[in-house]
Structure formats: C-alpha cells, structure tokens
Amino acid sequence: MKILNKxxxxxxxxxxxxxxxxxxxxxKDLGLIYSEFASIAAGVFTSNEVKAASxxxxxxxxxxxxxxxxxxxxxNANCFTGKKGIKDANSIIxxxxxxxxxxKKSILIASTGIIGKxxxxxxxxxxxxxxxxxxxxxxxxxxxxxxxxxxxFRKVCSVKINIGNKPVIISGVAKGAxxxxxxxxxxxxxxxxxxxxxxxxxxxxSLLQTALEYAVENSFNSISVDACTSTNDTVxxxxxxxxxNKTIVKKNKDFAEFCKGLSYVCQSLSQTIxxxxxxxxxxIEILVQGAKNEKEAKTAANAVxxxxxxKTAMFGGNPNxxxxxxxxxxxxxxxxxxxxxxxxxxxxIFNKGKINPLKNKKLLVVSKFIKVNINLNNGSSxxxxxxxxxxxxYIKINAxxx
Amino acid sequence: MKILNKxxxxxxxxxxxxxxxxxxxxxKDLGLIYSEFASIAAGVFTSNEVKAASxxxxxxxxxxxxxxxxxxxxxNANCFTGKKGIKDANSIIxxxxxxxxxxKKSILIASTGIIGKxxxxxxxxxxxxxxxxxxxxxxxxxxxxxxxxxxxFRKVCSVKINIGNKPVIISGVAKGAxxxxxxxxxxxxxxxxxxxxxxxxxxxxSLLQTALEYAVENSFNSISVDACTSTNDTVxxxxxxxxxNKTIVKKNKDFAEFCKGLSYVCQSLSQTIxxxxxxxxxxIEILVQGAKNEKEAKTAANAVxxxxxxKTAMFGGNPNxxxxxxxxxxxxxxxxxxxxxxxxxxxxIFNKGKINPLKNKKLLVVSKFIKVNINLNNGSSxxxxxxxxxxxxYIKINAxxx
Numbered sequence: 167m168k169i170l171n172k173x174x175x176x177x178x179x180x181x182x183x184x185x186x187x188x189x190x191x192x193x194k195d196l197g198l199i200y201s202e203f204a205s206i207a208a209g210v211f212t213s214n215e216v217k218a219a220s221x222x223x224x225x226x227x228x229x230x231x232x233x234x235x236x237x238x239x240x241x242n243a244n245c246f247t248g249k250k251g252i253k254d255a256n257s258i259i260x261x262x263x264x265x266x267x268x269x270k271k272s273i274l275i276a277s278t279g280i281i282g283k284x285x286x287x288x289x290x291x292x293x294x295x296x297x298x299x300x301x302x303x304x305x306x307x308x309x310x311x312x313x314x315x316x317x318x319f320r321k322v323c324s325v326k327i328n329i330g331n332k333p334v335i336i337s338g339v340a341k342g343a344x345x346x347x348x349x350x351x352x353x354x355x356x357x358x359x360x361x362x363x364x365x366x367x368x369x370x371x372s373l374l375q376t377a378l379e380y381a382v383e384n385s386f387n388s389i390s391v392d393a394c395t396s397t398n399d400t401v402x403x404x405x406x407x408x409x410x411n412k413t414i415v416k417k418n419k420d421f422a423e424f425c426k427g428l429s430y431v432c433q434s435l436s437q438t439i440x441x442x443x444x445x446x447x448x449x450i451e452i453l454v455q456g457a458k459n460e461k462e463a464k465t466a467a468n469a470v471x472x473x474x475x476x477k478t479a480m481f482g483g484n485p486n487x488x489x490x491x492x493x494x495x496x497x498x499x500x501x502x503x504x505x506x507x508x509x510x511x512x513x514x515i516f517n518k519g520k521i522n523p524l525k526n527k528k529l530l531v532v533s534k535f536i537k538v539n540i541n542l543n544n545g546s547s548x549x550x551x552x553x554x555x556x557x558x559x560y561i562k563i564n565a566x567x568x
Numbered sequence: 569m570k571i572l573n574k575x576x577x578x579x580x581x582x583x584x585x586x587x588x589x590x591x592x593x594x595x596k597d598l599g600l601i602y603s604e605f606a607s608i609a610a611g612v613f614t615s616n617e618v619k620a621a622s623x624x625x626x627x628x629x630x631x632x633x634x635x636x637x638x639x640x641x642x643x644n645a646n647c648f649t650g651k652k653g654i655k656d657a658n659s660i661i662x663x664x665x666x667x668x669x670x671x672k673k674s675i676l677i678a679s680t681g682i683i684g685k686x687x688x689x690x691x692x693x694x695x696x697x698x699x700x701x702x703x704x705x706x707x708x709x710x711x712x713x714x715x716x717x718x719x720x721f722r723k724v725c726s727v728k729i730n731i732g733n734k735p736v737i738i739s740g741v742a743k744g745a746x747x748x749x750x751x752x753x754x755x756x757x758x759x760x761x762x763x764x765x766x767x768x769x770x771x772x773x774s775l776l777q778t779a780l781e782y783a784v785e786n787s788f789n790s791i792s793v794d795a796c797t798s799t800n801d802t803v804x805x806x807x808x809x810x811x812x813n814k815t816i817v818k819k820n821k822d823f824a825e826f827c828k829g830l831s832y833v834c835q836s837l838s839q840t841i842x843x844x845x846x847x848x849x850x851x852i853e854i855l856v857q858g859a860k861n862e863k864e865a866k867t868a869a870n871a872v873x874x875x876x877x878x879k880t881a882m883f884g885g886n887p888n889x890x891x892x893x894x895x896x897x898x899x900x901x902x903x904x905x906x907x908x909x910x911x912x913x914x915x916x917i918f919n920k921g922k923i924n925p926l927k928n929k930k931l932l933v934v935s936k937f938i939k940v941n942i943n944l945n946n947g948s949s950x951x952x953x954x955x956x957x958x959x960x961x962y963i964k965i966n967a968x969x970x
Contacts, residue, residue, distance in 0.1 A: 216897025246893050248905050248921045281890025282923055345877060345894065394877045394891075395898035474876065474958075475747060475796045475966055482967025488683025489796075491648055492747065495618030496797035503650050519650045521684055556876070558960035564877055565884025 167427050169434075173306055173322040176335035176366035178203045178408035181305035183312030186293025188241035188279070188286055196290060197312035198297050199236040199362060200266065205406035207233035207274060208375040210350040210382055212399035219251025220244040220277035221398055223259070227274050228402075231371075234272040236362060236402055237262050237297075240313050240341070243358070244277040244285045245397045254285040261291045265298045276400045278315055278341065278358045310339045313360050316563055317343045317442050323434040327427040329367060329411035329420045336427045338363040340435040344444035344564060346391035347472070348399045350382045358396040359386060361435060367424055368407035369414040376417075377425050378403045385432035388464075388551045391443040392560070393472035403428075440552045445560030448480055449535045455548040456541040462499055463549035466540065469497035477556035483531030485524045487515050490540060505543035510536060518543075569829050571836075575708055575724040578737035578768035580605045580810035583707035585714030588695025590643035590681070590688055598692060599714035600699050601638040601764060602668065607808035609635035609676060610777040612752040612784055614801035621653025622646040622679035623800055625661070629676050630804075633773075636674040638764060638804055639664050639699075642715050642743070645760070646679040646687045647799045656687040663693045667700045678802045680717055680743065680760045712741045715762050718965060719745045719844050725836040729829040731769060731813035731822045738829045740765040742837040746846035746966060748793035749874070750801045752784045760798040761788060763837060769826055770809035771816040778819075779827050780805045787834035790866075790953045793845040794962070795874035805830075842954045847962030850882055851937045857950040858943040864901055865951035868942065871899035879958035885933030887926045889917050892942060907945035912938060920945075 175181060180200045188195040209228045211221055220243075227233070237258060244251050255275050263270040277285075300308070310320040324337040340361040348359050369377070382401055407413070414420045440449055452470050457463035470476055473493040479486040487508045494501055508516040511533065513524055530536060577583060582602045590597040611630045613623055622645075629635070639660060646653050657677050665672040679687075702710070712722040726739040742763040750761050771779075784803055809815070816822045842851050854872050859865035872878055875895040881888040889910045896903055910918040913935065915926055932938060 213900075214894060214897040215900055215902045216893050243890070246890060246905055246918075281888075281893060282918070345891075347898075392876045394875055394894065397890075397894050397897060473796055474794045474962075478963045478966035481963060484967060486683075488645070488648060488799075489747075491618050491683060492616060492796065492799050495616040495799060496749075498615075498617055500617045503648055516648075516684070556963060558963055560876075561880045561883060561958060561960055561963070564880035565886060 167430060168326040170324040170326055173324045173337060174335065175303055175306050176337055176364050176408065178366060178406045179364050180301040180303060181309040182297055182300035182302065183308035184293060184297050184300060187289040188239050194308065194312035195239055195241045196293050196297055197238045197309040198301060199309060199364065200301050201234050201404060201406040203406045203408050204232055205234055205404050206371045206374060208378040208403045210378060210401045212396055213349040214395050214397045216246065216397045218243050218245035218277055218398045219247050220255045220275050221400060223252060223255040224275050224400065227271065230271040232272050233274050233404060234268050235262065235266060236274045238276045238313050238360065239290060240278050240315050242277060242279040242283055242285055243281045243398050245281045247284055250284060254287045257287050258290055261294050265294050274402055276360050278313065278360050278398050281397060306337065306339060313341045315341065316444055317341050319442055321435055321438040323431050325427045325430050327423050329423060332409050332411040334365060334367045334409040334411055336363065336365040336431050338431040338435050340439060342391065342439035343442050344391055345394045345396040346389065346439060347393045347395045348386045349395055350387055350399060350401060359399045359439065361386065361401040363403040363431060365405045366408040367405050368409065368411050369405050369424060373414055373421060374403060374405050377428050380425060381429045381432040385436040389436045389440050390468065390471045390551065390553045440554055443554040444563050445557045446554030447557050448555040450480055450553050450555065451537045451550065452553065453548065453550045454540045456543040456545055457547040458545040460547045460549060463547045465497050466494045466499050467549045467551040469493045471551050471553035474556055480536060481555040481557050485510050485515055485530055501542065502544065507541040507543065509539040569832060570728040572726040572728055575726045575739060576737065577705055577708050578739055578766050578810065580768060580808045581766050582703040582705060583711040584699055584702035584704065585710035586695060586699050586702060589691040590641050596710065596714035597641055597643045598695050598699055599640045599711040600703060601711060601766065602703050603636050603806060603808040605808045605810050606634055607636055607806050608773045608776060610780040610805045612780060612803045614798055615751040615753050616797050616799045618648065618799045620645050620647035620679055620800045621649050622657045622677050623802060625654060625657040626677050626802065629673065632673040634674050635676050635806060636670050637664065637668060638676045638678065640678045640715050640762065641692060642680050642717050644679060644681040644685055644687055645683045645800050647683045649686055652686060656689045659689055660692055663696050667696050676804055678762050680715065680762050680800050683799060708739065708741060715743045717743065718846055719743050721844055723837055723840040725833050727829045727832050729825050731825060734811050734813035736767060736769045736811040736813055738765065738767040738833050740833040740837050742841060744793065744841035745844050746793055747796045747798040748791065748841060749795045749797045750788045751797055752789055752801060752803060761801045761841065763788065763803040765805040765833060767807045768810040769807050770811065770813050771807050771826060775816055775823060776805060776807050779830050782827060783831045783834040787838040791838050791842050792870065792873045792953065792955045839954065842956055845956040846965050847959045848956030849959050850957040852882055852955045852957065853939045853952065854955065855950065855952045856942045858945040858947055859949040860947040862949045862951060865949045867899050868896045868901050869951045869953040871895045873953050873955035876958055882938060883957040883959050887912050887917055887932055903944065904946065909943040909945065911941040
C-alpha cells in the first residue's frame with residue numbers, strides 16, 4: 167500500500183463543488199460525485215432512531231444494483247422535515263437525473279446542517295446545471311470543500327494498492343466537526359459526519375459492504391467529539407471497477423489487501439475529524455487494555471472519552487486520573503485498585519494501587535496530543551478510541567450556531 | 569406540612585462544623601451530627617462500580633441497629649485509596665467513638681473531595697476534640713458549610729409535619745455542585761453529592777429505608793449537572809423518635825404524611841443543588857410526556873439533560889430544538905414527527921410536524937429558568953428531570969480543580 171501525497175480521484179470518477187445558496191456564509195454548499203462507468207455502492211448510516219429524510223431516501227436508493235452519482239448539500243440537514251423532506255430529497259434526485267441523463271435509481275444523496283428547516287429545493291435545483299458542468303477529474307477538492315460546516319479544513323486521503331498486478335486507488339473525503347459520536351450500522355444509522363469513499367477496484371457488492379463495515383469499526387465508530395450521535399451520519403463507498411483488476415469475489419488475499427487500503431483511508435479520515443473537532447485544543451487517544459471482553463474495553467474507553475469532567479481536565483492539562491476511574495465505574499465496569507494501571511503519555515501515574523504524581527506539571531498543559539493508557543489487568547481485550555478536550559471555544563461555537 | 573423559614577435541627581440532634589486542615593482553602597472541612605437519643609438510620613449510595621473507602625465503611629456500618637453520629641470531611645474523597653483508605657475511615661470512627669464515648673458501630677462516615685489522595689488522618693484526629701466540643705442545637709449551619717466543595721452557598725431545608733397530634737421535624741442538608749448525576753440505590757452507590765436528613769419521627773427502620781428510596785427517585789435521582797456519576801454519592805437519613813409520635817410501623821396515613829415531608833425536603837435540596845451547579849447560568853426543567861413507559865420517559869429526559877449540544881444551546885439562549893430530537897433518537901427512542909410536540913417555556917416551537925419559530929429571540933437569552941416540555945404522544949408515562957446549561961465557567965472550574 168502506498169499513501170499518496172496528492173489526493174486524486176480514482177479512474178472514471180469526476181467531482182465538483184459549488185456555492186448555490188443554501189448557506190448564508192456563501193461558502194460552497196453543494197457537491198457532486200459521478201462515475202463515468204457502471205458502479206456499485208456500499209453504505210453505513212447512523213443508529214440514531216431519528217434519521218434525516220435525505221438519509222432515509224439514500225438507504226432506500228442503496229438497495230439498487232448500480233449507483234453512479236452522489237449529491238450532497240451542506241447547511242441544511244433535511245432532518246425532521248416530514249413527508250416534504252422525503253419529497254424534497256426525491257425531487258433533487260429527479261433534477262440531477264435529468265441533468266446528467268442517468269437513472270434516478272442510480273443516485274445517492276446526503277445532507278448536513280441544521281435540523282428542522284425545510285430544504286431550499288429551488289435553490290438547489292438552480293445550482294444543479296452549474297454543479298454538473300463543473301464535474302472534472304480534479305474536482306475532489308471542490309467537492310471536499312462543499313460538504314464542510316463548522317470544519318476548519320478539508321479532509322481527504324488517497325492510497326494506492328495492488329490487486330493482482332493492477333494498481334487500485336482508494337480515495338476518501340470527510341466532514342466533521344461537531345455532533346460526532348458515530349454509531350454506524352448497515353442501513354440503519356445517521357449523524358453529522360459525512361464520508362464518501364471512491365475506488366476503481368472491481369469487487370462484488372456484498373464484499374464491498376463487508377469491507378466497509380469492517381473498516382468503520384476501528385475508525386469512525388471509535389471517535390467521539392461530544393458524545394452526540396447525529397441524525398445524518400453517512401459513509402458511502404463507490405466502486406467502479408475501472409482499475410481492471412480481477413474482480414474480488416471472495417475473502418482471499420486480494421480482499422485482505424483491499425480491506426487494508428480501505429481501513430487506512432477510514433482511519434486517516436477519522437483522525438482528521440478529531441484533529442478538526444469543534445473548539446478542541448488537544449487530541450486524546452484512549453487505549454483500554456486488559457478488559458474482560460471487547461465490549462467492556464470499548465465501553466470503558468467511550469466512558470472516559472465522553473466524560474465532560476475528564477475532557478475539561480485535559481483542557482487544563484490537569485492529570486486528574488480520579489475522573490478516569492469514576493467514569494469507568496459509572497459505566498458499570500468493576501475496577502480493581504490493586505490491578506489498575508493508568509498512564510498519561512508515557513508517565514504511569516497510577517500503578518496497581520500506587521500513585522506516582524506527575525512531577526513536570528507543564529507536561530500535559532503544553533502537550534497537543536495526550537495518550538491515555540488504561541490497563542484493567544482483568545482480561546486480554548483492548549479498545550482504542552480518539553476524542554478531544556472540551557473547551558470554551560466548543561461552547562461558543564454551539565451556543566451561537568443556528 | 570409546613571415549610572419552615574428557619575432551618576432547625578429536630579429535637580435531640582446536635583451538629584457542628586469546623587476547619588481542621590484538610591482543605592488548602594482554610595474553609596470548614598469537618599462536620600459532625602450527633603443524636604442525644606438512640607437513633608436509627610437509612611441510606612442510599614452511588615451505583616458507581618468504584619466506591620470510596622469511606623462509603624464502603626458507611627454501607628457496612630449502616631447494617632448496625634443503631635446509628636448515633638455522622639462524621640463528614642470535605643476536601644478528600646477517600647476514594648481509590650486502597651486498604652489504607654478503609655483503615656483510615658475506621659480510624660476516624662475510632663477516634664470519634666472515644667471522644668464521644670459511644671460505640672464505634674453507631675458512627676456513620678462520608679467524604680467528598682479529590683479522588684486518589686491519602687486521607688490526612690492525623691489532621692482529622694486533631695480536629696475531633698474541637699468538633700465534638702462545638703456540637704450544639706444551632707450547629708446545622710456550621711455543619712452545612714463544612715461539607716461544601718465547589719458549592720457557592722449552603723443547602724438546607726426544614727419542614728414540620730404532624731404524625732397523630734405530635735409535631736415532627738424533618739431537616740436536610742446537602743452539597744453539590746459538580747460530578748452530579750446521582751443514581752442512588754440501596755447500599756450500592758456513591759457520587760460527590762452528599763445529603764444528610766435528620767428527623768425526630770418515630771418510625772420502624774425498614775420503613776425509614778423504604779421512605780428514603782421512594783423520596784430520592786424523583787429528587788436526587790432526577791438531576792444532572794454533568795452526566796458524571798460520582799464515586800461518593802451518599803444520602804443518609806437519621807430518625808431518633810424524640811418527637812414522641814406513635815411509632816410508624818406500617819404503610820398507613822402517618823407513613824404517607826412522613827413520605828410527603830421527606831419528599832419535599834429531598835426535592836427542595838435537589839433543586840438547590842441545580843441552583844448552585846458548577847458554572848451554570850440557567851436552570852433547566854425537562855418534562856417528557858406521552859412516553860410508552862416510565863423507563864422510556866426517564867431515558868429521553870436524561871438524554872436531553874446530558875446532551876452537551878443541547879446544554880451549550882441553552883447557554884446561548886438558542887432554541888435549537890433539533891438537538892433535542894437528535895438526543896432522544898440517539899438514546900434509541902423512536903420519535904414520530906407527526907406526533908411530537910416541543911415547547912420552550914410556554915412557546916410551542918414544534919407541533920406535530922409544524923415548526924413555529926420563536927419570534928422574540930431574546931426570550932431564552934434572558935431567561936434564567938427554562939422549561940422544556942417534550943410530548944412524544946406515544947403513551948401515558950412521563951418523567952421530569954432538572955439540569956443546567958454548560959458554560960465556559962464550568963470548564964474553567966474543572967480544568968483548574970486539583
């Protein structure tokens with residue numbers, strides 16, 4: 167696998183991104199991805215019981231055999247917009263199908279932005295001709311910009327793998343930056359994390375889905391900005407077979423190589439989402455080891471990642487490990503004082519009942535990346551999640567946002 | 569029932585509170601309650617799997633037939649302090665037993681403060697003689713002050729009820745103000761909320777426990793400051809029969825009257841904890857109605873109360889009802905757009921699919937008490953919880969606290 171410095175579209179894909187009028191800020195707000203060749207899709211969605219209209223329509227469209235295009239707007243979530251929201255999403259698909267002269271059933275859709283506002287369908291309709299005209303092989307950056315909301319930078323990643331002797335490209339693009347605690351399931355979930363991954367690999371549709379579900383578990387399903395699972399979280403993966411590799415039809419070496427590349431792209435994008443978390447000043451890695459089973463490990467790691475008391479301590483660079491203990495216990499996980507170990511970066515602050523205070527108090531204050539290692543010494547399972555500190559800037563962003 | 573303007577100790581109780589040296593701030597840090605007569609106790613404790621040493625000792629002491637005194641320190645939680653923590657709590661009980669010349673088994677203990685620091689036993693031992701000498705009938709205020717940590721004011725409440733023709737007093741005292749999301753159970757839980765309730769009623773020990781468990785459910789178990797359940801939460805209730813009423817031995821009218829008075833005290837104290845929540849600028853009442861069952865109602869109410877996105881919106885007076893919907897859905901509760909109603913104070917902002925924006929945008933900005941009413945219209949159960957907004961001041965307090 168080769169990580170590409172320049173983010174490129176895989177063969178046969180075009181993209182574009184424009185400002186059409188959804189956002190008051192006049193930043194780009196409408197994006198399009200298009201495959202020149204027949205293409206298949208996989209997808210995972212939020213587990214939130216409330217799902218955006220766009221997402222419901224997307225889940226339904228994903229059942230079709232072929233998917234040639236994805237249209238995405240930012241600035242309006244098209245969520246809690248009733249039957250009109252469903253109609254609006256279908257109308258947008260209809261306008262695009264006409265413009266591109268492709269079947270409606272081959273179009274996927276996603277939205278992000280404010281919940282409960284009617285979609286400005288006419289504004290989007292008026293933007294579609296320009297959006298379509300601007301489709302081009304170097305359009306990924308414009309697309310990546312068009313899906314951002316409170317993000318402060320574009321999130322893209324490309325890798326090259328070899329399937330047989332054919333080079334295959336996997337490129338991903340994502341947006342964060344708040345309401346980020348994805349719990350992605352097959353055709354069941356949504357949040358305001360949007361991710362689109364494109365590949366020219368030739369692969370069977372069911373295996374594409376399997377690879378995606380596997381890749382999201384240790385990437386997007388292992389990050390949390392604010393413990394708030396959105397109504398719009400969507401990860402879509404398109405594969406158009408343009409690389410000409412021998413089609414992957416079973417879980418062989420080629421499938422493993424594809425999974426490796428896909429996992430890298432998902433992990434890289436999930437990291438950039440945390441790097442750009444709303445208001446954050448520090449990135450935090452929480453590794454829980456020695457858990458009884460994987461569920462316990464992930465529950466413990468998420469409990470710490472989602473504790474406001476822990477996150478505010480991290481903001482202050484305050485090594486208050488007691489809040490880690492309290493968070494794990496509050497999640498219903500037994501903690502044995504004589505077995506537990508806790509480290510901040512490489513300093514073991516609590517070692518099986520013994521406290522070893524941090525002498526250099528500035529250490530966590532100046533650190534921009536804090537690794538917290540928690541060993542329950544109660545089993546052999548582990549889990550790693552990423553989060554950020556909770557800052558006054560996060561409050562400012564979300565008190566004002568509307 | 570009569571709510572007393574002046575907080576008094578019930579007959580036969582004495583209290584005191586002093587500074588002995590646990591806190592660096594030199595504020596009062598050691599408190600004592602003492603009953604001159606034989607007295608029985610009930611208690612509920614945090615459900616956190618991690619329990620403070622003081623709390624473990626208290627749970628064990630509570631099994632004894634008689635409880636004559638409660639000693640409480642603030643500034644050190646005596647939590648995650650291993651076997652030494654247990655030994656320290658027992659030593660403190662031993663010193664007090666000697667000083668007061670009462671049985672060790674009649675002494676209860678509670679602690680609040682920083683987790684993971686060894687108890688300064690000698691400092692407390694040296695304070696005990698003065699603490700004991702200062703016991704008096706007007707000592708409740710000093711006691712109430714001695715248990716505070718980040719609280720900004722003393723929390724007390726007294727009511728007078730009649731059992732038969734005998735006046736009975738129920739007085740309570742509490743502390744907050746962060747790591748507040750109590751889940752109190754019979755002899756199973758802890759957090760950093762401490763509550764001590766005293767009554768001169770004559771009542772059977774098992775009924776005292778039943779009354780307490782009933783009273784905490786809609787009071788302390790229905791508040792959240794920061795969704796963090798502490799390792800030290802303790803509610804203790806002492807009854808010394810000094811009122812001379814006919815002993816309550818069954819669930820009759822007298823028991824109902826006692827429950828009513830006790831519930832009032834618990835609700836009043838839980839409200840003052842929210843009034844003094846760390847950094848809060850607004851108090852928020854969340855009433856969920858029309859739920860399928862009580863569990864669903866409470867899950868929905870807590871999901872909203874614990875959503876950082878909702879709480880930051882409230883800080884800004886931003887009526888972002890979409891975050892309410894997202895929080896309920898993320899908790900796994902289905903929401904029907906055509907049935908749901910949401911009100912801020914008395915303004916119905918979402919009514920069964922129709923959005924009715926708040927015209928006076930200043931309304932929530934200036935409001936210090938916001939009532940959020942959510943009707944799922946999906947059943948007949950309801951639940952009410954209290955929380956507060958999330959503010960930069962909360963972050964400041966908890967980033968620095970150590």
